[in-house]
Amino acid sequence: MEYFLQQLINGITLGSIYGLIAIGYTMVYGIIGMINFAHGDVFMVGGFIALIAFLALVAIGVTAIPVALFLVLLIAMALTALYGWAIERIAYRPLRQSFRLAPLISAIGMSIILQNYIQIVQGAGAKPLPRLIEGGHTLIDSEAFAVRLSNIQIIVVLTTFVLMVAFSWLVAKTRLGRDMRACEQDLKMASLVGVNVDRTISLTFLIGAALAAVAGIMYLLYYGVVDFYIGFVAGVKAFTAAVLGGIGSLPGAMLGGILIGLIETFWSAYFTIEYKDVAAFSILIVVLIFLPTGILGRPEVEKV
Amino acid sequence: MNTQAATRKPLLATALKDATLAALVAFGLFGLLIGLRTGLGPNAALVLTTRFEELAIVVAVVFAGSLLRSLLFGRGPLMAGRFKPLLESRAARIIRRLAVPALFALAICWPLLTYHNRYLLDLGILVLTYVMLGWGLNIVVGLAGLLDLGYVAFYAVGAYSYALLAQNFELSFWICLPVAGILAAFWGVLLGFPVLRLRGDYLAIVTLAFGEIIRLVLTNWQSFTGGPNGIGNIPRPSFFGLPFNEEEDGFAAFFGLEFSSIHRIVFLFYVILALALITNWVTLRLRRLPVGRAWEAMREDEIACRALGINTTNTKLTAFAMGAMFAGIAGSFFATRQGFISPESFTFNESALVLAIVVLGGMGSQVGIAIAALAMLGGFELFRGLDQYRMLVFGAAMVVIMLWRPRGLVSTREPSLHLPKPEPSKGAA
Amino acid sequence: MSPEPILEVEHLTMRFGGLVAIDDLSFTAKRGDITALIGPNGAGKTTVFNCITGFYKPSAGMMRLAHPDGRFYLLERLLDFRVAQQARVARTFQNIRLFPAMTVLENLVVAQHNVLMAASGFTFGGLFGLGRYRAAERTAVDKARYWLERTNLLGRADDSAGALAYGEQRRLEIARAMCTDPVLLCLDEPAAGLNARESGELNALLRFIRTDHATSILLIEHDMSVVMEISDHIVVLDHGFKIADGTPAAIRDDPKVIAAYLGVEDEEVIKVEAEVGL
Structure with missing residues (x-):
């Protein structure tokens, strides 16, 4: 029981990170109907920017951890958002009228570029960072097993929750959110009624990348290590989360993320850790076959 | 001559403006990731080394590239079809x-x-x-x-x-x-x-x-x-x-x-x-x-x-x-x-x-x-x-x-069959 | 004379979530007739087509198609491609769907896929150049040539379909549908975007298809000059309901039809009024 509870806590923490990345997939898919294949790598870039920003801040004398982390958050979100924006601008926007597979192939190319760019400029090795946020609480301390909730886990889940609320508010209440929803319904119609479609799409990529950056920071703080390859696997899992929750749906992305996090954690805890990625990838295939609209998604009517 | 000079000047000005913007974006994108490199120092902690020359080169290349592009092709996006097909003459x-x-x-x-x-x-x-x-x-x-x-x-x-x-x-x-x-x-x-x-x-x-x-x-x-x-x-x-x-x-x-x-x-x-x-x-x-x-x-x-x-x-x-x-x-x-x-x-x-x-x-x-x-x-x-x-x-x-060239470097498609010449004896079917 | 029905639609209903696109629609199309389905924008005409041709599964109702040999097909029970393959219902699309990178001739040969596939021994025979397949391909090309002549596209046979002018693309789509030897041809706004001369040619082509090929036609059309001239029977839809059903003469004088059209933009009303001679 205590073991189960501990895995539940770990799973929700991991799932929150997946959920943050999944929002980027789901938003972009909702608006322009494409899988932004490079999004997982944007998350990885976010992690690297956060790492370097932190080291740079320490080097110039900002050693108070809360201040440094807050600055890191701002810097990483801003710069990663810039990446999201630039990728859309360079590799996707000119292809909006091109043939069906063009944006997807371009996105795959972008993903390969980002991975190898980071490998070249920062080296292939893993980048460890000492634990910055220590401490935690012991919830249950039975003879056999102590259930611990670390501070970093609290921070990850809380940050995700706050961002989720803020983001839902943005989509529901602001002008930008309205434009986004309009674009989601029908791009051409939206532009006819005066929505600046290019700007809305750019902003979508920007926000998606900023959230991925937050996920990158959380990953860095939680695991204490990043490398150039984390984006690939995390990307596929987050995409699985987006599909599982129902692509196009924001709460769905979060729900899917947490489910994937839980499945992965429990699989590792009770079965074999070697096959945890196989489990996640298999879920993707199974969900797409049997539940393509996801848990909270709307059924898609084929346009004839 | 005069009109040319007149259209040229704002072109150059906007090109310079665009190139500066592009260089700024490039600085944002590459500043941390190229300008600073993480490496393992003594006692296995990460240390940063600077690499400002490389960063300067990359930003300069982006600036020059953007400037050249605007001057050669104008401001529009470089889309497919903008260039003459390579292998079609x-x-x-x-x-x-x-x-x-x-x-x-x-x-x-x-x-x-x-x-x-x-x-x-x-x-x-x-x-x-x-x-x-x-x-x-x-x-x-x-x-x-x-x-x-x-x-x-x-x-x-x-x-x-x-x-x-x-x-x-x-x-x-x-x-x-x-x-x-x-x-x-x-x-x-x-x-x-x-x-x-x-x-x-x-x-x-x-x-x-x-x-x-x-x-x-x-x-x-x-x-x-x-x-x-x-x-x-x-x-x-x-x-x-x-x-x-x-x-x-x-x-x-x-x-x-x-x-x-x-x-x-x-x-x-x-x-x-x-x-x-x-x-x-x-x-x-x-x-x-x-x-x-x-x-x-x-x-x-x-x-x-x-x-x-x-x-x-x-x-x-x-x-x-x-x-x-x-x-x-x-x-x-x-x-x-x-x-x-x-x-x-x-x-x-x-x-x-x-x-x-x-x-x-x-x-x-x-x-x-x-x-x-x-x-x-x-x-x-x-x-x-x-x-x-x-x-x-x-x-x-x-x-x-x-x-x-979304259809690839060699993009002409060979039809899988052609209409044969009608046989003269046969009229309209 | 009252020919037997070819398509009987009974209580057809299609819901998308809460939206009812077609509400309890029943009508009959007779063999050898040109039946027109008209109505203001958003009346549900294309949705009816998508149900008949198997692209949508209707929420309720029955669609019964009769072949000349007396066999029946319940269209709502067939998968999309089987509607074309077995029930022999062919269709065109409102926003033309050709194979743009392929040539005009290839478009017409692809339409004869099922016949050729069987002749090629499901690829294995054709791979090694069986004579039977070559003969079948020759027949297929002859049929394509026949329809190219009828649609006045013979000179463009080896051009890619995407390079054709708009009117030519419309004709090619009809030719392609006819290459499947349909018993029922469903045309979704075939005259849209055509000029007066092209509409005239289209009328002649549709009449030819009906008389010389024993193919009945179901037609969605906004162009009243086409509808009034060639239809034998008209079904009028409004917001998913059938509001009228009868001969062109009867529809022309039906106050409900005029009211339905009055409900839409002025432009269209004036056009319709002029065309029906009010």
Whole structure:
């Protein structure tokens, strides 16, 4: 029981990170109907920017951890958002009228570029960072097993929750959110009624990348290590989360993320850790076959 | 003169403004990641080293590039069709017509030219392996329009099928080759049957996941596949029963030649050449059959296909299985050539490389794919020191080709049939 | 004379979530007739087509198609491609769906896929150049040539379909549908975007298809000059309801029809009024 509870806590923490990345997939898919294949790598870039920003801040004398982390958050979100924006601008926007597979192939190319760019400029090795946020609480301390909730886990889940609320508010209440929803319904119609479609799409990529950056920071703080390859696997899992929750749906992305996090954690805890990625990838295939609209998604009517 | 100067000045001004903006964005993008490098210092903690010169160079290049672009092409986006097609002038058409026989002759003569250069001969085999993979994937991506990101999985199925069949049952290469092809096709159908109803981009991600699953299973199923250590001592092929060795019953002794280890390599070269040419022949043949036309029609418009009574699921399945079969055959060739296989040879990068070859060559164009494979693999051998930039360039090539010539470098499509001249005796039907 | 029905639609209903696109629609199309389905924008005409041709599964109702040999097909039970393959219902699309990179001739040969596929021994025979397949392909090309002549596209046979002018693309789509030898041809706004001369040619083509090929036609059309001139029977839809059903003469005078059209933009009302001679 205590073991189960501990895995539940770990799973929700991991799932929150997946959920943050999944929002980027789901938003972009909702608006322009494409899988932004490079999004997982944007998350990885976010992690690297956060790492370097932190080291740079320490080097110039900002050693108070809360201040440094807050600055890191701002810097990483801003710069990663810039990446999201630039990728859309360079590799996707000119292809909006091109043939069906063009944006997807371009996105795959972008993903390969980002991975190898980071490998070249920062080296292939893993980048460890000492634990910055220590401490935690012991919830249950039975003879056999102590259930611990670390501070970093609290921070990850809380940050995700706050961002989720803020983001839902943005989509529901602001002008930008309205434009986004309009674009989601029908791009051409939206532009006819005066929505600046290019700007809305750019902003979508920007926000998606900023959230991925937050996920990158959380990953860095939680695991204490990043490398150039984390984006690939995390990307596929987050995409699985987006599909599982129902692509196009924001709460769905979060729900899917947490489910994937839980499945992965429990699989590792009770079965074999070697096959945890196989489990996640298999879920993707199974969900797409049997539940393509996801848990909270709307059924898609084929346009004839 | 005056008017020219008048329009020129604001052009220069806006170009400068755009270039400055681009340089600023570049500084934002690259400032931290290129300007600072993390490395492991003493006591295993990360330390930063600065690299401001490189950063300055990159930003300057972006500035200059943006400035040049605005001055040469104006402010509009550099979209497809902006440039004149590369290979569509008349002279180019003649070159293209010559390309096929020239490449063919080069391939036939390659072992003679490189008989004393093992390295070049090996490179020839490598290029031909990728030509074959490219032609196989072309059936799926180029003709049927299905984006398969897990193509390497079928390559792996073929390689492991041969390795395991040969080791456990001592079957010969020539029996295993078709068996590996059939097994890979079987896996293709197994995966394809449930997932081919999915939309194009879902299919892409599912095939990607499938490729990863296969690789992870190969890595973790130690008792069956040897795990990360792979399988070694895979039997080498024989010359239709004559082994390549120094014995009495060997290939060299039978033909009265002096034994040389290069015989086997030359033989392998011609084997992969023949396999690639068979792939090509089958593809060209299928294109002129209803199934091939249905593939292309499906790529163009799936809904219209269904309205014409074409069973698109079956049509996709045949394309998928056919592509998988050729990958499987190429895989078993790979296994016998290397004598050793491990999951490391079957990563996503491999799928991406084959896809890049197909995309660059022009989806659907057989010659284009051969040229692309030659250019990509041969090109990289020329710049061996730049190995780490290899994948970066592949990725960039995919993006640039999509932006610039989405139908690939060789993009003219040969119709599968022409209207014959009406017979004079026959009036209107 | 009252020919037997070819298509009987009974109580057809199609809901998308809460939206009712077609509400309890029943009508009959007779063999050898040109039946027109008209109504203001958003009346649900294309949805009816998508149900008949199997692209949508109707929420309720029955669609019964009769072949000349007396066999019946319940269309709501067939998968999309089987509607074309077995029930022999062919269709065109409102926003033309050709195979643009393929040639005009290839477009027409793809339409004969099922016949050719069987002749090629499901690829295995054709791969090794069986004579039977070559003969079948020749027949297919002859049929394509026949329809190219009828649609005045013979000179463009080897051009890619995407390079054709708009009117030519419309004609090619009809030719392609006819290459499947349909018993019922469903045309979704075939005259849209055509000029007066082209509409005239289209009328002649449709009449020819009906008289010389025993193919009945179901037609969605906004162009009243086409509808009034060639239809034998008109069904009027408004917001998913059938509001009228009868001969062109009867529809012309039906106050409900005029009211339905009055409900839409002025432009269209004036056009309709002029065309029906009010």
